């Protein structure tokens with residue numbers, strides 16, 4: 001067997017690059033949880049000693065951490081002694097209120113038990129539900145999706161839907177299916193308090209967080225129930241499925257239930273990952289490896305968590321597949337909105 005040395009080097013570097021990512025991820029986790037990025041934000045060039053004085057943390061540990069950050073390209077340092085968190089880096093690592101904030105995503109480290117569960121899934125075919133994906137995974141999901149939801153949902157996405165703002169202002173019935181910990185419900189209820197809101201999710205932990213969130217709120221109710229079981233009341237003015245249809249084992253049954261729940265003049269808002277059935281088009285996504293890996297660990301896993309699961313997975317609901325499925329479920333109007341969200345498309349679907 002003739003070994004190509006350059007190829008061997010390439011695969012070695014690529015493989016170790018992912019291990020490096022794991023090691024740096026732990027450092028980002030520490031930077032977030034210890035408030036180090038926040039302390040660096042706006043501080044200009046600092047030494048480990050300056051940072052120790054500002055944070056009360058141990059100088060030696062900070063110096064090593066800062067060098068790790070500089071090596072990772074997250075802070076700038078020419079001499080390994082002074083370190084600068086640039087404004088643009090702060091928008092990703094320190095400033096919680098910016099849509100580009102990614103620090104929260106690193107707050108969750110998967111428990112090794114989750115890998116045991118996934119190993120078993122490869123043998124049996126049966127995946128892990130969201131609750132099976134490790135303690136705290138519901139917070140991880142919110143941390144991942146919240147910056148963009150806060151930036152876009154109320155100011156951009158809802159106003160892009162025909163006549164929905166008027167209905168919400170007057171007082172509408174909104175049903176958020178796959179609501180997770182309830183962030184979208186909260187943003188909507190704060191923006192349009194005259195409306196009433198119902199959330200549905202199968203995750204006990206996510207529903208517990210959502211119920212706690214709305215404990216003192218009258219117009220939001222959260223049900224521990226699957227999309228397939230949403231009652232056919234035919235009175236929902238707005239149904240939302242945000243980044244969750246592809247996670248459901250039976251999105252087809254969910255769509256049929258939504259058809260029964262929505263009012264004849266109602267609107268169904270779908271947020272789904274940008275994807276294509278064409279591999280070559282998906283390859284343009286610089287985060288494709290993360291997308292497919294997340295699918296195996298989380299989205300497809302959830303979508304395979306029942307024996308009859310369709311297993312669509314993270315990239316499984318491209319626009320054409322979605323349109324075909326919702327048409328099959330009895331919807332007749334389908335509009336796609338591309339709204340300045342690098343990861344998702346939004347769809348306005350009506351009976």
Ligand SMILES: C[S@@+](CC[C@H](N)C(=O)[O-])C[C@H]1O[C@@H](n2cnc3c(N)ncnc32)[C@H](O)[C@@H]1O
Nearest residue numbers: 130145178179180201202203226227242244248
């Ligand atoms: C990626 S999270 C999105 C949560 C939320 N919509 C958001 O945007 O933050 C997917 C959610 O779908 C939920 N889910 C999965 N299968 C479901 C089903 N059959 N019915 C309702 N929710 C489901 C999961 O429990 C999880 O909370």
